Each structure stands twice: as C-alpha cells, then as structure tokens.
Amino acid sequence: MKRLTPALVKGAPYTGRVPQRPPRVTQRDLAEETGLSTATVSYALRGMQVPPETQQRVREAAERLGYQADPIARALASGRTGYIGVLCRSLTDVWQQATAAALGRRLLGDGRHALIVDASNDPALEATLASQLADQRVDALIVLPVDPGAAHWSEVAERTVLISIGDGLSGGAAHAEVVFDNEAGITDALHVLVAAGHRRIAVMTPGGLTTPDRPAETVAGQVARRLGLHVTLHRSPHDLDGAAAVARGVLAGQDPPTAFLCMADSMAYGVYAGARESGLEVPDDISVVGYDDHPLSRLLTPPLSTYRWPVDLLVDLVVERTVKAITAGKRSRRRVLAPVAQPRGSVGAPGTARGSAAADAPAGEST
Template sequence: MSATSPARSRGDRPESAAGGTATLAEIARAAGVSAPTVSKVLNGRGDVAPATRSRVEELLHRHGYQRRRGSLQAAPLLDLVFHELESSWAMEVIRGVENVARQEGMSVVLSESAGRLTPGQTWVDGVLARRPTGVILVLSGLDPAQRAQLTSRDIPFVVLDPAGDPGDDVPAIGATNWQGGLAATRHLLELGHRRIGVIGGPDGIMCSRARIDGYRAALETAGIAFDPALVASGDFHHEAGYTKGLALLRMPDRPTAVFAGNDLQALGLYEAARELGLRVPQDVSVVGFDDLPLARWISPPLTTVRQPLTEMAEAAARLVLDLGRGKQPGTLRMDLATRLVERASSAPPHAV
C-alpha cells in the first residue's frame, strides 16, 4: 500500500493541539512538500533532507499530530535502549524484558546510547523505521523533540530507573532507592558502626541521589552528624569503587564501614581494602546495592540491598504493552520495593 492510499490517509487523520484536525496532506501543504515526503518523515525514512525533516517534525509537533491507534500495524518488537552496556546489571534488565517478550511471542531490539542519558537522533530514526510495539529506556530519557516524535507515531515508551525526574506524564518504573540507602546505613548503625563512608553514583543520577539521601536520613535519625568527607561520588563501575575506596580507607580516621552505591563499586572497594592490608569485614564492613548474582559468590559474600531488576524490567515491559494496546494504567509511576540481604561482608566494628 502506498503512503498516499485512502486507507493510510484516513488512519493518519489526528486531532490537532488546537482541537481541529490536521491531515497528512495539510501538514504537507504547510511544510511546502508532498504528502509522500511527510509519510517518509513519519516512517523514519532516511531519504529526506535534514532541513525538510526538521520543518515537517516542527509542524507535526505544532499541530499535535498523532496517528490514530491501530492505523498501522506495529512490529512485534520491544525496543530496549541502555545508556551503556557493560555489566551484569544490564543482563538482569535484559532478562526481565525477554521474559515478557517471550510470553508475548515478540522480539527485543537492543541498543546503547554510548553513555549518553538521551539517545541520539540515529536511534530515534531507527525506532521510527521499525515501528515497534513499544520502547523501554533504561537509565535514560527523551528530550521534548524525541518525545514528540514517538508520540506522533503512536509509539508508547516507558522509562526504567529514570536518570532524572521524567515528569508526571511519563510512564516510569523504578525502585525504592531512598529506602534502600536508609536500610543499608541503618544496618551498619545497628552493628555498632558510627563512622560510615559512602560511595555513591554520579551526582546527576536520581537513584544515586536518593540512596545518598537515605544514608543521610539514617545518620540523622541516629543522631550522628553528617560528614561530607566520608561521601565520595563514583560512576557505578569497579574502578570508582577501587579509587574512591582507597581514598576513604587511607584517611587518618578511616571509616569502619562503607556503603557502596552498587555491587560493582563494592567489588572495587574489596580490592582497595586488600591492597591496603585490610580485611572485610574484620577491618571494614561493606554493604552494596543491587544484589547481582555475583554478590553471593565473592569472598566474603556481600551484604547488599536487593533491587528487583528483573521484576522492574518485567513491569516496564508489561506497562509499555498495555499502553500500546490502549489500556490506561492506574498509575504512570511505580517504585518496586528494595530489601536488605545480610551476608558475611558486614559485622560489628573491632575495638581499636
């Protein structure tokens, strides 16, 4: 069927932001291009000049253009995009999305935005061309123009573990990060630790800030003054746990316990302790966050806060499928519960 066939034109008649209707042909006239050119832009075709594409996209956004649901058959795909793919953390998320996709007879398209918290335009163009059933963005987000592009094509999206505040109108699945940071620190306090360090993630990441805030709340509740010197910002990778851990453990009045912002940084902290001749937990207790499979097998097994990554990914996949089927969820934001898992890396402090 061609882009200008009657069936496609009827399906592409949306409600405009002003309350009227804007057809594909009307958008084309306003842009000074042909209707097939507008159709190419809608379908993510690459054979459109950048200036023309930008003009058409601006008009689609201005008129609130949105394809009528079901006017085009979505591909049986879920697009899953990470800001980076470097750890078993990502594998837990992939497993959850794959579980749902398998049940639904769908496939998963996996991509990475090379460390950017907002995917590039090349990724957006690929999504528009594939027309997936839905998009899941992990520790990422969309800028307003990208949101408008997906919305105009009736491609639903969900943000999993959002890097920043996604907004009240953006579907998002997260975890109780503040409660997890509180539980980790409270556990160490209950063991008798009073000088507790923390290695967070990047300062600009919402989950990292929430875990640090939970740490601070636990200290304040216990009547212990917050010491900025005991707080380090990492990047959720082994190397940061190692380098920031060395700095904390070399302090003249070093902490007797450290809450690492995730399990990978906890592993780096283990290495820093070994290099300095310190034993875990005899000389320094360590608590992580995530409860990745490796947490049970390192020595000593890691006390950590379990973040239900697979369940979060499953929830995100089900939510985006519901949105694609026109179902309205009871809430657009869901935070799954975290819980402390006690193992052998935490113990009461030794008397000095």
C-alpha cells in the same frame, strides 16, 4: 506458478562477478502461487478478515517459497516496528546486564525485539541515545535513567512510549514507572551500619555533579543528617578496576570511613578488591553493603550483605505496562517495589583504629 531464481550453490566456482542476491519473495508471488488476490494474501498473513483455512494456505505457501515480511512495509502499514529500545545506565553493572537480558527474552516471547544500548553513565550520551532511538521509530523506550530529572524526557515521551525503571522521571513524562523504594532500602542499610557501630560511611554512587538530585543519593544525605552521621558521596564506575581505584583513594584519605554503602553490588566488588589491596579485610576492618543482590554476591568471601529487588516481577510489570501503552495507548499507575534485605557476612563492628577515628569525627558532615 512464478519461477524464482535459485540461491547460489555452495562450492560453485568463482566467476569473478559479485554474487547477486536472490529476489525477495513478495506478496504478489504468494498471490500467484495460491491463486488469491494480493489483498487476501495480506489479510491472511496478518490473520484478519479471511477464513482460517485460507490463512493456513497462505502461510504454507509463504514457508514453501521462503517469504519474509518486509519490516519497513509492515511498520508503514501498522505504525509499529516491533522494536523496543532498552536504554541502560551502564552495562558494566552486572545487575543491569542481567535485567536487560531478562527484558530482551521476555519481549521476544511477546513477539517484540529489544534494542539494548548503553549510556555509559553519561547524562549527555543518554540524551543523545534516547533521541536516536525515538528517531528509529521504536514502539517504546524502556529506560534505567542516568539522570531522571533531565528535561529531555518530556520531549522523548512525545515521540514514543516511555517506560522508566528504578527512578521516576521529571514532570511525569513516563507512560509507566516501575520504581524502587530507595528511601526504605537506604534507610535500612544505614541503620544496619549504625547498629554495628559505624559513624563514618562512604556511599559509592553512579551519580555525580551533573546529576546531583538522584533520589537514592538524596535519601542518603537526608538519613545521614537525621542520624548524625558523617556520610561522604563518591562517584564510582561499575567495573571492578574502576570501583577498586575509587575505594583505594577513599581508604587512603584522612579519617577514612569504616563502612561503605554501595549503590550497586558491582561497586561493592571493587570495595572488596580495593580494601584487600590496602591491607584491609572485610568485615574485620571495613564493612560493606551492596544494593541489588546479584548472584555473584553470594560467592564472595565473606558473602556480601545487600538488598534484593524482585527482578522477575520487575520484568513482568515493565513488559505488561509497555505492551499496554503500545497497543491501547494507556498510561499505568506507578508501581513501587520494596527491597528485601539479604544480611550475610560483610558487616561487622568497626576495626579498633578506624573506629577511634570515627568517634572523633564531627557528626552530621556530608559531602
């Protein structure tokens, strides 16, 4: 049996020398310990081509000696690293935080590790991070895209398995897509606000001039024209202070809106704060609708009317399709998830002064 260098003892006196790390236990060490060939040890560790009792014998020796598989060697042998990139649009969005965490837990349960990164709602940064993750040889890249129409997705898909959440990617680049029925959700939200008497509606969106064709924002403009509404689009960050500042600016403008449709609940929290800082109350003066039903939304006063996406189903579908694409090289058909309305207390009739301004506004204007 090969003798291994013991680890440093806690509390040992300082010698002035840089501590030497104990040598890594190798498959050769396991072979000497078990009396097997290194090839047999390799097969046993992977559960291949050797009897179960041999596999057990090798695993017991590995545990006894503290053997850890070399991830680089394993990746070279299998062509897989065991790592999955999760590229989020913005982790200041509480819904994306929760979804990324759920994906990480679910992937870990499948023996894979998530590398979760944040594009900070910046299309250029998103392109850079996607390329870097592909360079790191992730087995797949799951993305909640800032710019689903960007040209770089096709190039990324040639280098790794690409899975999209929320929006489909341009050119059919993704190996699988689990997308949201934004047309149904936004159409329903605007109809709800129209039924309550609103004609001037501000849409808070993570998109901007660099991503003008995001599906959700496009749908909002189409529905506004169809219903003869005055809808304005306002780019907003997800963080509370940033979203509140945007809301205050919108409310201080000429002929301000009587209602807000927020493309994330985290933005709606900013509207609540901005409205109250402007001396307005929800829903007496301003109505607010969110769009993802984070649990915190039920704790607001009044609770936020919003739309729920089935996160558990979403995560299951994404991980199932990711594993299928990695292990079998198969593409999956697009799956569309429908929103479920969560009407609560944040929608009411327009306030008297604000309602009269809305009535005088020209119909169908959108910016």
